[in-house]
Amino acid sequence: MTRRRWIADASTDTTASLIGAQATHLARVLRAQPGTHADIVANGRVYHASIASVSVEEVTFTLIEEIAAESALPITLLLSIFKFDRMEWAIEKATELGVASIVPIVARRTEKHLAEAAGKRVERWRRLAHEAAKQSRRADLAAIEEPVKLAARLERSSAAQQILLAEDERQTTLRQRIETALASAEADMPEFELAIGPEGGWTSDEIALFAKHNWQSASLGPRILRAETAAITAVAIASALF
Numbered sequence: 001m002t003r004r005r006w007i008a009d010a011s012t013d014t015t016a017s018l019i020g021a022q023a024t025h026l027a028r029v030l031r032a033q034p035g036t037h038a039d040i041v042a043n044g045r046v047y048h049a050s051i052a053s054v055s056v057e058e059v060t061f062t063l064i065e066e067i068a069a070e071s072a073l074p075i076t077l078l079l080s081i082f083k084f085d086r087m088e089w090a091i092e093k094a095t096e097l098g099v100a101s102i103v104p105i106v107a108r109r110t111e112k113h114l115a116e117a118a119g120k121r122v123e124r125w126r127r128l129a130h131e132a133a134k135q136s137r138r139a140d141l142a143a144i145e146e147p148v149k150l151a152a153r154l155e156r157s158s159a160a161q162q163i164l165l166a167e168d169e170r171q172t173t174l175r176q177r178i179e180t181a182l183a184s185a186e187a188d189m190p191e192f193e194l195a196i197g198p199e200g201g202w203t204s205d206e207i208a209l210f211a212k213h214n215w216q217s218a219s220l221g222p223r224i225l226r227a228e229t230a231a232i233t234a235v236a237i238a239s240a241l242f
C-alpha cells in the first residue's frame with residue numbers, strides 16, 4: 001500500500017510540521033500516533049518521515065530520507081476567469097497534470113460579477129490546488145497567483161515561450177508551436193506560458209494586445225472547446241511533448 005502523503009506547513013532541514021486544519025484532521029479524524037510513517041512534501045521535496053508528536057494544533061514529523069520525485073511541468077497557465085464551478089474543475093485538473101502555476105486572468109469577456117468576486121476566491125482555489133497536489137502525489141504545490149487584468153499581466157517581462165490559445169487560429173497547432181520551441185531551445189528546457197480565454201473567447205483587441213507583446217497564437221483543433229476543456233487539453237498536449 002502506498003503511504004499517505006502530506007504537504008508541510010512549516011519545515012526545517014530535519015523536521016516538518018502540519019499546522020491548524022491539517023493537524024486537527026490528522027489528530028482527530030485519522031488519530032495519528034507518534035512513530036507512524038508517512039511521506040511529506042517540504043521545501044519542494046518529498047521525504048519519507050515518521051510522526052514525532054501529535055496535537056490538534058500541530059503534528060511534527062522527523063524527516064528520514066528524501067524520495068525521488070517528478071518536478072512540475074514548466075508551464076504557467078493564464079486562465080481567464082469563468083464560471084467558478086468550471087474554473088475550479090480546470091484548476092484541479094491542471095494541478096493534477098502538473099502545471100507549475102496558474103494565474104487567474106480578468107479578461108474583457110470575464111463576467112463582471114465573477115471578476116469582482118475572484119479576489120475572495122483565491123484562498124479556495126489554493127485549497128483545491130493543495131488537495132489536488134496531495135492526491136496526485138506532486139512534490140510541490142501549484143502556485144495560484146492573485147487575479148490580474150490581462151493588460152497588466154502582459155506588461156510583465158518573461159523569458160517563457162508565450163502562447164495564446166485562440167479558436168480563430170487556423171494555421172498553427174499548439175503541438176507545432178511547442179515542437180518548434182523545443183527544437184530551437186538550447187540545453188535548458190524552455191518555460192511556457194499558455195493563455196486560455198473565457199467562455200466568450202478573447203476580443204479582437206485582446207488578440208491584438210497579445211500580438212503586440214509577441215505572444216504566438218495556437219489552435220487546439222477545428223472544434224470550439226469550452227474554456228476548461230481547452231485548458232486541460234493544452235496542458236496535456238504540452239506535457240506529452242516534454
Ligand code: SAH
Nearest residue numbers: 165166167196197200201219220223225230
Ligand atoms: N468564442 C467562443 C468560445 C471561446 S472558448 C465562442 O463562444 O464561440 C474559450 C477559450 O478556449 C478560447 O478563448 C480559447 O482560449 C480556448 N479554445 C477553445 N477552443 C479552442 C480551439 N479549438 N483552439 C484553441 N483554443 C481554443
